[in-house]
Amino acid sequence: MEARENLLVVDRLKTQFFTYGGVVEALDEVSFEIEKGEIFGLVGESGCGKSVTATSILGLVAKPGRVISGRILLDGENLLEKNDHEMNDVRGSRIAMIFQDPTSSLNPLFRIGRQVAEPYVYHQHRPKRQALKDATEILTKTGFPDADEKARNYPHELSGGLRQRAMIAMSLTCEPELLIADEPTTNLDVTIGRQILDLVKDLQREFGASVLWITHDMAVVAQMCDHVGVMYAGSIVEKTDVRTLFRNAKHPYTERLLRAIPSAVKSTDKLEEIPGSVPRLINPPTGCRFHPRCDYVMAVCSSVKPAEQEIEPGHWVACHRFAGEGEAT
Amino acid sequence: MRIPGATLFSSRYRLLQKRLHPITKEWGLTFYVLRHSKLAVIGALIAFAFILIALFGSLIAPYDPISANIQYRFQPPSASHPLGTDTMGRDVMSRMLAGAQHSIKAGLIVLAIAVPLGVLLGGIAGLYGGWVDEVIMRITDMFLAFPSLVLAMAFSAALGPSLFNAMIALSIVWWPMYARLVRGQALAVRETSYVEAARSRGASSLHIMFKHILPNCLSPILVTLTLDMGWVITAAASLSFLGFGAQPPIPEWGRMVSDGRIYMLRAWWMSVFPGLGIVLVVLGFNLLGDGIRDSLDPKLRRLTEVTWKREKTSSSSTD
Amino acid sequence: MTTALFECRNLTKFFPIKNLFRETGRVHAVEDVNLTIPEGGTVGLVGESGCGKTTLARTLLLLIEPTSGQVIFRGEDMVSRSKRQLRQFRRETAIVFQDPYSSLDPRMLIADVVGEPLVIHKVAFGEDRDNVVLSLLKRVGLDADHMYRYPHEFSGGQRQRLAIARALAADPKFILLDEATSALDVSVQAKILNMLSQLKADLRLTYMFISHDLSVVRHLSDHIGVMYLGRMVEYGTREQVFDTPTHPYTRGLLAAAPSLDPNDRDRPREVVLQGEVPSAVEPPSGCRFHPRCPDRKPGCDNVRPELVDIGDGHLVACIPG
Numbered sequence: 001m002e003a004r005e006n007l008l009v010v011d012r013l014k015t016q017f018f019t020y021g022g023v024v025e026a027l028d029e030v031s032f033e034i035e036k037g038e039i040f041g042l043v044g045e046s047g048c049g050k051s052v053t054a055t056s057i058l059g060l061v062a063k064p065g066r067v068i069s070g071r072i073l074l075d076g077e078n079l080l081e082k083n084d085h086e087m088n089d090v091r092g093s094r095i096a097m098i099f100q101d102p103t104s105s106l107n108p109l110f111r112i113g114r115q116v117a118e119p120y121v122y123h124q125h126r127p128k129r130q131a132l133k134d135a136t137e138i139l140t141k142t143g144f145p146d147a148d149e150k151a152r153n154y155p156h157e158l159s160g161g162l163r164q165r166a167m168i169a170m171s172l173t174c175e176p177e178l179l180i181a182d183e184p185t186t187n188l189d190v191t192i193g194r195q196i197l198d199l200v201k202d203l204q205r206e207f208g209a210s211v212l213w214i215t216h217d218m219a220v221v222a223q224m225c226d227h228v229g230v231m232y233a234g235s236i237v238e239k240t241d242v243r244t245l246f247r248n249a250k251h252p253y254t255e256r257l258l259r260a261i262p263s264a265v266k267s268t269d270k271l272e273e274i275p276g277s278v279p280r281l282i283n284p285p286t287g288c289r290f291h292p293r294c295d296y297v298m299a300v301c302s303s304v305k306p307a308e309q310e311i312e313p314g315h316w317v318a319c320h321r322f323a324g325e326g327e328a329t
Numbered sequence: 330m331r332i333p334g335a336t337l338f339s340s341r342y343r344l345l346q347k348r349l350h351p352i353t354k355e356w357g358l359t360f361y362v363l364r365h366s367k368l369a370v371i372g373a374l375i376a377f378a379f380i381l382i383a384l385f386g387s388l389i390a391p392y393d394p395i396s397a398n399i400q401y402r403f404q405p406p407s408a409s410h411p412l413g414t415d416t417m418g419r420d421v422m423s424r425m426l427a428g429a430q431h432s433i434k435a436g437l438i439v440l441a442i443a444v445p446l447g448v449l450l451g452g453i454a455g456l457y458g459g460w461v462d463e464v465i466m467r468i469t470d471m472f473l474a475f476p477s478l479v480l481a482m483a484f485s486a487a488l489g490p491s492l493f494n495a496m497i498a499l500s501i502v503w504w505p506m507y508a509r510l511v512r513g514q515a516l517a518v519r520e521t522s523y524v525e526a527a528r529s530r531g532a533s534s535l536h537i538m539f540k541h542i543l544p545n546c547l548s549p550i551l552v553t554l555t556l557d558m559g560w561v562i563t564a565a566a567s568l569s570f571l572g573f574g575a576q577p578p579i580p581e582w583g584r585m586v587s588d589g590r591i592y593m594l595r596a597w598w599m600s601v602f603p604g605l606g607i608v609l610v611v612l613g614f615n616l617l618g619d620g621i622r623d624s625l626d627p628k629l630r631r632l633t634e635v636t637w638k639r640e641k642t643s644s645s646s647t648d
Numbered sequence: 649m650t651t652a653l654f655e656c657r658n659l660t661k662f663f664p665i666k667n668l669f670r671e672t673g674r675v676h677a678v679e680d681v682n683l684t685i686p687e688g689g690t691v692g693l694v695g696e697s698g699c700g701k702t703t704l705a706r707t708l709l710l711l712i713e714p715t716s717g718q719v720i721f722r723g724e725d726m727v728s729r730s731k732r733q734l735r736q737f738r739r740e741t742a743i744v745f746q747d748p749y750s751s752l753d754p755r756m757l758i759a760d761v762v763g764e765p766l767v768i769h770k771v772a773f774g775e776d777r778d779n780v781v782l783s784l785l786k787r788v789g790l791d792a793d794h795m796y797r798y799p800h801e802f803s804g805g806q807r808q809r810l811a812i813a814r815a816l817a818a819d820p821k822f823i824l825l826d827e828a829t830s831a832l833d834v835s836v837q838a839k840i841l842n843m844l845s846q847l848k849a850d851l852r853l854t855y856m857f858i859s860h861d862l863s864v865v866r867h868l869s870d871h872i873g874v875m876y877l878g879r880m881v882e883y884g885t886r887e888q889v890f891d892t893p894t895h896p897y898t899r900g901l902l903a904a905a906p907s908l909d910p911n912d913r914d915r916p917r918e919v920v921l922q923g924e925v926p927s928a929v930e931p932p933s934g935c936r937f938h939p940r941c942p943d944r945k946p947g948c949d950n951v952r953p954e955l956v957d958i959g960d961g962h963l964v965a966c967i968p969g
Contacts, residue, residue, distance in 0.1 A: 020632050020635050020636075021635045045833040045834060045835060046833050159924050160697075161924055162924070189696035189697050189860065189925065190696060190860065190862070190901060190904045190905050191696060191900060191901060191904045191920075191921040192696075192924065192925075193904070194903075194904035194905075194906070194920055194921075195920065195921075195922065197906070198920060216833065216834065217906070218834075218908060219863075219905070219906040219907060219908050220906050222906065222907065222908050222909060222910045222912075222913075223906040223907065223910070223912065223913050224906075242910045243910045243911070246908065246909065246910050256835070257834060257835060258908075260834050260835050260837075260838035261834055261838075261863065261908065262838075262841070262861075262863040262864050262866065262867035263862075263863035263866070263867075263907070263908055264908055265867075270842050270845075271838035271839075271841055271842055271867070272838060273835070273838050273839050273842060274835045274838075277803065277805070277836075278833075278835075340775065341775060344774075344775055344778065347795070347796045348757065348759070348796055350796060351757060351796050351797055351798060352757075355798075521750055521753075522745045522747060522750045522751035523750070523751055523752055523753040523761075525711065525743070525745070526743060526745065526751060526811075526814065526815075527764060527768070528711065529709055529711055529738065529741065529742065529743045530738050530739070530742060530764070530765045530768050530769070530818070531731075531734065531735050531738030531739060531768050531769065532764070532768050533731070533768075536767075536768060540756075540764070541753055544753075544755045544756070545753075545754075545755055
């Protein structure tokens with residue numbers, strides 16, 4: 001491992017949901033690191049476990065789910081060893097989160113200004129009036145026009161883009177070390193979404209926070225992230241810096257996924273199809289979870305889960321094809 | 330559900346089987362959920378017992394429910410008369426057994442009139458909207474604005490006191506609830522994508538009504554119907570109690586409660602037992618209705634489906 | 649090949665906002681749109697929220713009655729025709745919606761869902777109908793096992809296939825795809841898009857594809873219309889619109905969509921569009937885009953730009969541009 005400073009280290013995180021229909025193995029030993037000041041992208045299709053990763057980090061895994069094993073180190077401290085009370089101090093002040101749907105994450109009964117001021121009052125114990133003033137300031141920073149007026153609005157009176165900005169403002173109030181963004185631009189128009197992307201980039205640079213950016217959109221990853229982890233069915237299958245990923249993806253899933261995107265191919269070409277479909281995570285495929293759909297499947301793939309191999313510096317792939325080419329973790 | 334002896338492999342037969350299979354599977358799940366709710370089972374047993382009594386009560390009644398036997402009047406509950414006798418010496422239990430049929434008849438007839446009427450009007454209102462909807466709904470509101478029993482009393486008085494007229498009166502009062510129910514569903518279904526898809530291919534309003542709206546209304550209608558049964562019976566009994574419904578000597582339970590009122594201190598069993606009977610029946614239908622509502626609830630079904638499947642596979646593997 | 653299957657002229661749709669019985673305002677959903685859909689072509693419609701593309705699509709199919717204008721199908725105006733006269737029109741047009749979870753009646757068996765158009769148009773009944781449904785299912789990559797089941801047993805991608813199978817019933821000529829792949833994962837979307845292309849070639853269909861996803865529209869369409877606040881601001885072939893976008897909004901839209909090349913983040917960018925889409929109730933005067941337009945000139949706020957042919961059928965509605 002290079003001697004770069006990691007803010008967040010997720011080490012073999014295993015989360016499962018104990019439902020009526022069986023045990024859903026949502027995360028199967030997920031490991032990745034986020035450096036201080038970088039934007040790390042977690043990308044994958046629906047059901048791959050990217051949102052569960054975020055809730056696991058925050059200690060907010062919905063029942064009947066539970067983190068089974070692993071470590072989550074925030075600046076060296078293992079978050080999984082903290083109790084709920086201690087995690088309450090972490091959430092909102094050291095780690096903040098913005099969600100896909102700002103409408104359901106903002107309380108319709110309270111004015112925006114008050115909601116943005118809440119973290120100041122709760123975590124930093126600022127007096128209310130001061131907190132409201134500071135809230136207006138940070139709203140302006142996120143590009144909220146006429147913040148002192150608009151702060152008196154209720155969420156439903158604002159557009160989707162403004163709500164998302166309010167959410168971002170709220171998350172940045174306590175200058176968190178880590179910002180988790182779970183598909184914040186998916187529900188927004190392209191032009192508004194682009195403004196949000198640029199905004200997060202600027203603010204991240206200014207505040208020096210690290211960002212865990214969760215998305216299904218490879219193009220957003222290409223423009224936003226420094227390092228990327230590609231997830232499939234609860235595991236990270238490939239992990240590297242963004243340019244290498246797009247130039248030289250090695251995992252069969254990543255390769256195929258990139259060729260299935262319309263903008264990646266000429267308009268006259270057929271899009272790449274991955275045979276089969278995403279597996280259920282109750283009784284997932286044995287060994288490598290992608291093996292039933294993989295072109296290069298070998299005998300070992302159905303019995304042994306591939307470990308991550310560093311096939312070139314900083315480029316990790318979990319695939320038996322590359323076993324022995326690098327050092328296993 | 331295997332059609333027994335289906336060795337006729339005509340394709341039409343097989344087609345029918347294929348189509349029925351998923352439907353029967355759905356019903357199978359419904360009954361499975363129902364079976365496993367204690368309260369629903371109790372409710373079902375009560376309701377079933379009541380129906381049996383209504384059908385066969387007169388046949389198994391030990392004494393004649395109508396003719397008087399003055400020397401045995403005001404007998405308290407005893408071995409020979411488990412529920413006592415009334416002011417004319419008639420056995421209360423026999424009267425109740427014979428009278429159950431009137432209550433259930435009332436329930437069935439009222440609902441048989443009110444439900445189709447309400448569903449139709451509500452469906453038309455919801456589907457067509459506009460002024461049709463307004464007119465129908467305002468009429469519905471008018472009926473709902475009156476306390477239902479008072480309105481029924483008024484109709485009963487106008488038509489003349491008899492059980493039959495009471496049933497007519499109740500039907501008039503009962504349909505608005507179904508109209509509201511179905512209208513709400515119709516409005517919701519009307520806005521769905523699948524109805525829009527059907528319309529985009531030229532489906533007529535009639536087609537939408539019978540193929541999409543009504544099938545999607547069945548569950549709530551069924552639940553309300555079951556719950557209502559108990560309440561209609563109570564309402565009919567109430568009207569009889571007040572003198573508007575069943576006239577003597579018909580042993581309708583509400584009437585019996587009324588007849589025994591003045592003798593409460595002297596012969597409490599005359600009113601109390603029929604009253605308890607009504608309470609029990611209403612309770613039974615309420616429990617059953619709640620049970621049906623739960624068994625049709627999609628979330629609960631999904632959860633229960635897992636155990637149901639497990640039981641089925643384990644029982645078939647032990648065959 | 650260049651006969652217009654479908655056409656709309658000066659199509660306008662206002663939604664009145666009523667306060668009891670008086671009209672206090674209007675939502676200018678679609679205003680004065682002209683569109684020609686050639687037979688065998690695929691026309692893509694892009695725009696952001698409030699642009700009117702959904703309303704335009706529904707008005708085109710006469711699911712919503714236009715306020716004014718003509719809708720011409722096979723050379724005949726369809727507006728204000730009776731239901732019976734529209735029967736053939738309804739048979740030849742079909743729609744596929746965005747949400748696979750609400751576009752199939754949950755209480756109907758698949759065989760009935762897909763076979764519904766056959767029943768409506770009295771094409772086939774009973775067993776015959778089921779046979780036709782089976783052949784439709786096969787076309788979309790499903791099979792007989794799926795016929796007698798309920799929709800909730802299927803995944804999103806499969807449901808979309810079922811919706812497409814239903815759209816293909818009764819042999820339509822035109823299919824409107826309203827964000828048909830927007831709710832699907834990338835890999836599932838790829839299969840559906842490939843299938844749609846294949847079906848179009850096999851069955852000689854005409855498509856209109858509405859989407860907010862520019863890359864999908866570009867992949868599927870041969871002609872593209874860009875809408876903003878109810879008006880068509882640019883129209884042309886795929887190459888014309890994507891390679892030489894002319895209207896400032898089109899350019900802003902294309903610049904805003906993130907590209908798949910990580911190296912693009914270092915390159916100097918087109919100006920990013922600021923501000924929000926204004927309300928459709930009180931749209932800006934003159935050119936609707938002028939408040940956000942980086943190329944705004946004096947006069948843009950009081951003259952309404954018409955669509956002008958800047959060469960080879962490439963239409964742009966912009967005065968300076």
